Amino acid sequence: MASEAAVAERHATPAQIVPWWERNLAWLLVAPMIVMFVVFALLPSLTAILFAFSHIKLTRGGMQRTFIGVDNFQRALEDPIVRQSAGITLKWALVVTTVEILLGLGLALLLAHGVRGRGVFTSLLIIPIIMPPVAVSLMWFFMYEPNFGVINYLLNQVGLPSVLWLSDPNIALYAMMAVDVWQATPFAFLLLYAAILSLPRDPYEAAAIDGASRWHIFRTVTLPLLLPVLGVVVLLRLIDAARVFDKIFVMTRGGPGSSAYTTTLTVYVEAFNKYDFGYASAISFMFQVVLVIFGTIYVRRVMADYSAPAES
Amino acid sequence: MMRLLGSRGEGRSAPVSFERVCKRFGAVTAVDDLSLEVPNGEMLVLLGPSGCGKTTSLRMLAGLESITGGTIRIGETVVNALPPRARDIAMVFQSYALYSHLTVYENLAYPLRVRKLSKAEIDHRVRDVAQVVQIEELLDRKPRALSGGQRQRVALGRAIIRRPAVFLMDEPLSNLDAKLRLHTRGELKRFQRELATTTIYVTHDQAEAMTLADRVAIMNGGVLQQVGPPKEVYARPASVFVAGFLGSPPMNLLAVEATSDHGAPSLRIGETPIPAGDRLGASISRLRTNGNAAILGVRPEDVVLHRTEEPGSVPSEVFVVEDLGNERLVTLNAAGQYVVARVHADAPAEMGDRLWFAFDPGRAHLFDPLTERRVD
Ligand SMILES: Nc1ncnc2c1ncn2[C@@H]1O[C@H](COP(=O)(O)OP(=O)(O)OP(=O)(O)O)[C@@H](O)[C@H]1O
Numbered sequence: 001m002a003s004e005a006a007v008a009e010r011h012a013t014p015a016q017i018v019p020w021w022e023r024n025l026a027w028l029l030v031a032p033m034i035v036m037f038v039v040f041a042l043l044p045s046l047t048a049i050l051f052a053f054s055h056i057k058l059t060r061g062g063m064q065r066t067f068i069g070v071d072n073f074q075r076a077l078e079d080p081i082v083r084q085s086a087g088i089t090l091k092w093a094l095v096v097t098t099v100e101i102l103l104g105l106g107l108a109l110l111l112a113h114g115v116r117g118r119g120v121f122t123s124l125l126i127i128p129i130i131m132p133p134v135a136v137s138l139m140w141f142f143m144y145e146p147n148f149g150v151i152n153y154l155l156n157q158v159g160l161p162s163v164l165w166l167s168d169p170n171i172a173l174y175a176m177m178a179v180d181v182w183q184a185t186p187f188a189f190l191l192l193y194a195a196i197l198s199l200p201r202d203p204y205e206a207a208a209i210d211g212a213s214r215w216h217i218f219r220t221v222t223l224p225l226l227l228p229v230l231g232v233v234v235l236l237r238l239i240d241a242a243r244v245f246d247k248i249f250v251m252t253r254g255g256p257g258s259s260a261y262t263t264t265l266t267v268y269v270e271a272f273n274k275y276d277f278g279y280a281s282a283i284s285f286m287f288q289v290v291l292v293i294f295g296t297i298y299v300r301r302v303m304a305d306y307s308a309p310a311e312s
Numbered sequence: 313m314m315r316l317l318g319s320r321g322e323g324r325s326a327p328v329s330f331e332r333v334c335k336r337f338g339a340v341t342a343v344d345d346l347s348l349e350v351p352n353g354e355m356l357v358l359l360g361p362s363g364c365g366k367t368t369s370l371r372m373l374a375g376l377e378s379i380t381g382g383t384i385r386i387g388e389t390v391v392n393a394l395p396p397r398a399r400d401i402a403m404v405f406q407s408y409a410l411y412s413h414l415t416v417y418e419n420l421a422y423p424l425r426v427r428k429l430s431k432a433e434i435d436h437r438v439r440d441v442a443q444v445v446q447i448e449e450l451l452d453r454k455p456r457a458l459s460g461g462q463r464q465r466v467a468l469g470r471a472i473i474r475r476p477a478v479f480l481m482d483e484p485l486s487n488l489d490a491k492l493r494l495h496t497r498g499e500l501k502r503f504q505r506e507l508a509t510t511t512i513y514v515t516h517d518q519a520e521a522m523t524l525a526d527r528v529a530i531m532n533g534g535v536l537q538q539v540g541p542p543k544e545v546y547a548r549p550a551s552v553f554v555a556g557f558l559g560s561p562p563m564n565l566l567a568v569e570a571t572s573d574h575g576a577p578s579l580r581i582g583e584t585p586i587p588a589g590d591r592l593g594a595s596i597s598r599l600r601t602n603g604n605a606a607i608l609g610v611r612p613e614d615v616v617l618h619r620t621e622e623p624g625s626v627p628s629e630v631f632v633v634e635d636l637g638n639e640r641l642v643t644l645n646a647a648g649q650y651v652v653a654r655v656h657a658d659a660p661a662e663m664g665d666r667l668w669f670a671f672d673p674g675r676a677h678l679f680d681p682l683t684e685r686r687v688d
């Protein structure tokens with residue numbers, strides 16, 4: 001048996017039989033990823049942390065960095081625009097997440113209970129997810145256009161007045177939230193839909209026999225069984241929504257005025273309009289820390305229940 | 313405990329009837345032309361091998377499975393199209409079907425909460441039922457922290473906490489250990505008698521069927537084989553299947569030659585002529601087959617062993633001997649047919665021994681080889 005002999009030999013002297021690249025295959029395979037991570041994530045992050053404690057002055061052909069301790073952080077905590085943008089970010093994250101989850105859950109329940117044409121519908125719902133956010137934003141930007149946009153056109157058709165969607169400070173933020181809802185609701189829908197389809201059938205049969213109404217079954221069976229997935233979707237959406245940048249940047253640059261300055265836009269303005277890289281880094285760093293703290297508490301508090309081993 | 317649970321007259325127990333009920337899953341016929349009347353208050357046990365359609369029958373009655381054909385009634389009402397909650401039934405699922413996100417206490421309380429009973433009443437009944445099914449110390453746990461047997465008791469408790477028109481129980485004791493099973497079986501029987509609520513109980517354990525049932529319904533391959541009180545189905549199995557299914561070990565079924573050509577019925581096993589006697593003789597003369605073949609059924613406890621040849625005894629060789637402690641099972645090979653004898657623990661028999669077996673023809677059963685039905 002030639003192959004058996006080969007195997008035996010291979011076990012005897014692995015170093016000679018197995019080529020070097022095969023012995024280190026695992027490392028070779030992850031190497032590109034590690035390089036990417038170090039160059040594009042780790043180094044910039046470390047640089048940003050360094051910048052956050054410095055004053056950066058751009059000079060001809062380079063920059064001048066002065067260590068200033070926590071001055072940037074102190075300044076940020078007192079800066080009204082930072083505070084305002086934190087509020088806007090929070091509002092944005094809470095509103096879009098709530099609406100997206102409610103809509104997504106509603107759609108998922110509707111389709112899971114056997115509505116006709118759900119195959120087509122689920123395929124259609126994927127389109128917003130696969131579209132690049134900038135493309136989505138541009139599309140909506142033109143739809144919101146006050147004079148030629150299709151939305152005002154439709155409003156006028158039914159006899160309603162035009163709306164300054166993106167230039168009225170009382171409306172712009174919500175108009176942009178609607179875009180986020182349009183793009184991200186399908187994400188919530190898909191996860192919840194899959195979760196609903198994979199729920200066990202048993203408890204539903206038991207509840208039907210125990211005499212529960214549809215609403216009661218939803219409240220006492222579906223919702224609790226869905227809670228772990230719901231928890232994850234909420235977390236993912238909250239964090240993703242809090243980082244919103246592209247939509248607002250493309251549609252209004254944070255305007256009108258500073259009415260739609262979220263934290264990310266504030267960071268952008270400080271860094272690339274005012275070239276205050278140290279200050280921008282400090283705000284950005286604080287923002288990251290807040291997100292990490294929030295995420296950690298959330299995972300510990302809200303989701304711990306579902307992953308913990310059985311209590312006795 | 314029974315005093316509280318079984319306050320007589322509270323339940324509105326109702327009879328159940330299946331009328332020519334069929335269930336097909338695509339090409340599979342799970343239940344075929346089932347007709348069965350269960351009088352009010354009766355405990356009917358559905359017995360049969362795995363896959364014979366027991367669960368499907370229960371699920372159709374519960375409204376969890378649509379009915380392909382026929383009529384099911386609970387009381388006077390045709391329930392064919394009624395949703396489960398309109399049927400006033402309680403059910404123990406074979407798979408338990410517990411609410412995994414609720415504690416044992418909340419699982420038990422669920423059917424009562426749905427009915428908006430007062431907190432005090434719910435608490436009272438939950439603790440009461442917990443005692444019956446012996447899960448008092450588990451009330452705060454979630455189902456995933458329970459063993460199979462504990463889960464099953466929770467499932468049983470959740471069903472009996474209500475007082476429905478009909479109880480449906482799908483193998484509710486299958487996962488309990490022997491001792492607990494005996495105990496719970498007894499409790500269940502008392503409980504059912506006390507409540508006098510119509511109960512349909514599924515099992516493939518014949519001891520359970522025999523001890524619990526007012527009547528047993530034996531199914532095979534989706535077809536109802538025989539319905540009757542346990543004693544009767546045991547004493548007079550209606551078909552070869554029932555004969556070979558009941559009893560442990562089950563009845564010996566022998567291919568025999570039975571003739572009544574010249575008015576005098578005669579019986580042969582292999583080369584050995586057996587005097588048929590009056591009762592069996594009468595059965596033989598009613599046998600309507602072309603040819604002389606018939607199937608003879610003899611219970612292992614009716615088989616007698618002889619060390620020497622006697623008139624009407626059949627020569628055989630001991631194939632295997634199994635000791636059960638208080639008795640032994642001797643399997644004999646009689647010219648290729650195997651016969652099990654259940655004999656006294658110190659009856660002499662060794663593997664390879666030459667023995668003659670005999671039986672009382674008056675206690676034997678005769679079956680038509682074509683229809684496999686009993687001939688009396
Ligand atoms: N949903 C289904 N789809 C297709 N076939 C099914 C379905 N449910 C049951 N069957 C088939 O119907 C037949 C009867 O099944 P059923 O579950 O009623 O058996 P059972 O008597 O309860 O068996 P067991 O003792 O193993 O629980 C089986 O052949 C089974 O494969």
Ligand SMILES: [Mg+2]
Pocket residue numbers: 366367368406482
């Ligand atoms: Mg079953």
